[in-house]
Amino acid sequence: MKTSIIGIGQTEFSTHSGRSELQLALEAILSALKDAGLEVNDIDGLVRYTWDNTTEAAIVNALGLPRLKYYGETEFGGVNCCGAIAQASAAIEAGLASCVVFYRALNARSGVRFGRGERILVEEGEHVVCHQPEPPGDIYSAPFGLLVPGQHHALYAQSYKGHYGLSDDAFAHMLGSVAVTQRGYANNNPRALLRDKKMTMDDYRNARVISEPLRIFDYCLETDGAMAIVLVSRERARQMNVKAVDILAAEQYIHPGSVPMFLYAKKTYSLVPEEAGDILFGKAQMSPSDIDVAMIYDATSMMVPLALEDFGFIGRGEAHDFLTSGGNAIDGNLPINTHGGLLSEGYFHGLNTIAEGVRQLRGESPNQVDAETVFMTLRGASSMIMGRA
């Protein structure tokens, strides 16, 4: 890829924004443009999730944009957030647009919640009915009470635990090492929703079980707010007086049964097509050992051990030892989710995960690492590598 991120902007993370998703989107876009030192009329491309309730038309009209030359949409929400970066980059490289904004706005706590079945079920007379053909919460899952993404993550977790024969205690220690380490990062992050809430391993172990083997602290935070990311060509970024971060490679993947939700994928203890890591690192002409810090889309803590193994940072079955020995800590082999992650900072559907990678490479992280390269992935559905400009 020959593109760069030159601006990031966001609203506050909250549980009750008190404003419309359109307003949140606009606030985030203006904030990202300001960060990039650009004017509204510089935007000529937009990329959004199909799951976003705001539309290209609403954004263009609200901004009074004279023209939009490219607008792209990507499916499956957060799992494809690196795919959205790939799409924006492809549009720029193909000359379809010169300055593309990728945004996401959601009242995911005060509005429709991903963690609740109300999103997909309707009451019809004496019955509770599902009309949804695809997971999560599809007609084949909902009657058994499998309704929300977090329950799918419990299935991956149990599959991994069973495949590698981990005891309850060892498994809790592994995931607790993710949750507790990330909470520590969030405690240093003034933006984080849980900046003031300390957590110990005992707190983690004693926490309420939601879907076995996952506890409440294994889950991300349903959040209100918005984030926007501005991309231009690397060539143009070099001519601007901005702190740019380069996209070195960005990929999206679907393999049979993998989306949505991996219900029908061959393996459920590994969530990536076999060749995904080779393709990604090959394009960046790097190997996992070249990566300084990783951002892993942690809808649940379970995504961290899976991504570490799936992309070859460690061997299969080695996640327990890596994580319980502090491999993801600030002084570990690979600091991970240094903003606190979706578990403890907030949840802008992966865009805040990208933003922390950008901050690390700009030297602006609340938990700064000497980072030249950042890896990021979303459960084997999309991934990317960013580099210091």
Added chain:
Amino acid sequence: MNIRPGKEFLSQPYWRHLAEGTLHLNSCNDCGSSHHPPSPLCPKCHSFNTGWKPASGKGTLNSFSVIRHAVHPSLADKVPYIITLVDLEEGVRLVSGIPAGMDVDLEVGMPLECKVVKIDDEFALPYFVPVEND
């Protein structure tokens, strides 16, 4: 209160067979492979000549979760309940569960067998339960 697919789905062969008491799988009449969820095209040989055949009912446990937190009011009096992923002998995976009140000791990889549980005349569910040892 049970959660069920809309009527537009219950009229389809998969659910009709279950309501009649048996699990049938969408299968290819040319190469014989089975698929789930149902599709008009066989993903193995790309034939549109697909139909339905009875499942053996034999499978193994791919994964499971004991759900302790009710994510919908209709589930408030059902928790804790168990959801499962089952790999069938025919090479397909099904989402399933353990019938309410059944005391089981689950382990990934254990053998399971199908037990179709009738909810009412229009609707039944394919549960999978541990194979009984003789």
